[in-house]
Amino acid sequence: MPVSLPPISRRSFLVRSIGGASAVFLAPQLFAGQTDQQANRFALFSDTHIAGDRKLVARGTNMTDNLIQVIKEALAFGPRPASVLVSGDCAFLQGLAGDYKTLLQLIEPLRTGGMPIHFALGNHDNRERLLKIVDDGRSDSSPVVGKHVTVLETPLANWILLDSLDKTNSTPGLLGEVQLHWLEQVLDQQKEKPVLVMVHHNPDSRPKPSGLVETKELLDLLSAHKQVKALLFGHSHHWSISRHENLHLVNLPAVAYVFGKGEPNGWVDASLRADGMTLCLHCIDKQNPRDGQIVNLKWA
Numbered sequence: 001m002p003v004s005l006p007p008i009s010r011r012s013f014l015v016r017s018i019g020g021a022s023a024v025f026l027a028p029q030l031f032a033g034q035t036d037q038q039a040n041r042f043a044l045f046s047d048t049h050i051a052g053d054r055k056l057v058a059r060g061t062n063m064t065d066n067l068i069q070v071i072k073e074a075l076a077f078g079p080r081p082a083s084v085l086v087s088g089d090c091a092f093l094q095g096l097a098g099d100y101k102t103l104l105q106l107i108e109p110l111r112t113g114g115m116p117i118h119f120a121l122g123n124h125d126n127r128e129r130l131l132k133i134v135d136d137g138r139s140d141s142s143p144v145v146g147k148h149v150t151v152l153e154t155p156l157a158n159w160i161l162l163d164s165l166d167k168t169n170s171t172p173g174l175l176g177e178v179q180l181h182w183l184e185q186v187l188d189q190q191k192e193k194p195v196l197v198m199v200h201h202n203p204d205s206r207p208k209p210s211g212l213v214e215t216k217e218l219l220d221l222l223s224a225h226k227q228v229k230a231l232l233f234g235h236s237h238h239w240s241i242s243r244h245e246n247l248h249l250v251n252l253p254a255v256a257y258v259f260g261k262g263e264p265n266g267w268v269d270a271s272l273r274a275d276g277m278t279l280c281l282h283c284i285d286k287q288n289p290r291d292g293q294i295v296n297l298k299w300a
């Protein structure tokens with residue numbers, strides 16, 4: 001199980017097996033002393049694109065400055081989110097060792113602030129280096145051979161972070177049959193709570209997708225399991241909410257640069273309720289008209 005960094009001050013994870021699939025559980029002591037709002041609140045980051053060189057600017061954006069800003073904002077929240085989930089493209093372009101060394105330094109305030117961080121992998125990541133440098137042997141091996149997946153149990157929903165990294169610095173994403181089969185097994189056994197699935201690549205049904213190649217397979221699988229309420233993803237550096245049947249599709253904004261003029265970049269504060277999830281967009285540019293936008297998702 002990959003790349004799930006506990007807070008520096010305390011180990012907050014227990015690991016056990018559900019139906020042969022390893023899982024990360026937030027330990028009860030993490031919830032003790034937290035309000036419900038904390039335990040059910042998550043900071044959602046995507047596409048941080050951190051380069052080894054903190055001064056590097058791409059598409060007019062200094063990625064380090066943006067990550068520092070969103071981390072400060074997440075830490076300033078009262079009550080703080082229970083954890084941070086990062087939807088891939090953690091590294092700049094090629095998943096270099098230097099990128100991950102800088103990333104590890106930049107996220108330290110989250111860890112000293114008591115917020116665990118869970119990473120999914122994107123097409124600009126390198127699995128081996130992310131695991132070696134950022135995770136540094138803290139997590140168990142993945143139940144999916146050659147991929148890295150995380151199951152995170154929280155009071156009101158279980159999160160499943162998938163791995164759609166196929167080839168580093170090659171755009172489309174691939175889950176693979178083994179991961180899809182593993183996901184089906186986990187979903188068959190996790191019916192008691194809503195499930196939220198996070199993956200880097202966006203659904204993309206075009207014949208030559210730049211997003212997820214197995215879009216139909218994944219959407220069919222998630223739609224067949226009614227406890228799956230939302231699919232969250234990044235990759236397109238675009239903020240939008242849509243639906244596929246009863247499934248909410250949440251395209252998280254990039255923390256780093258945007259591809260389209262006026263697109264918001266930043267992060268999303270997600271608060272779970274028993275019957276849904278409230279999302280609040282926090283833009284890097286506080287003048288962006290969408291800063292502070294609130295979206296209420298209701299579970300079908």
Ligand SMILES: [Zn+2]
Pocket residue numbers: 047049089122124235236237254
């Ligand atoms: Zn990206």
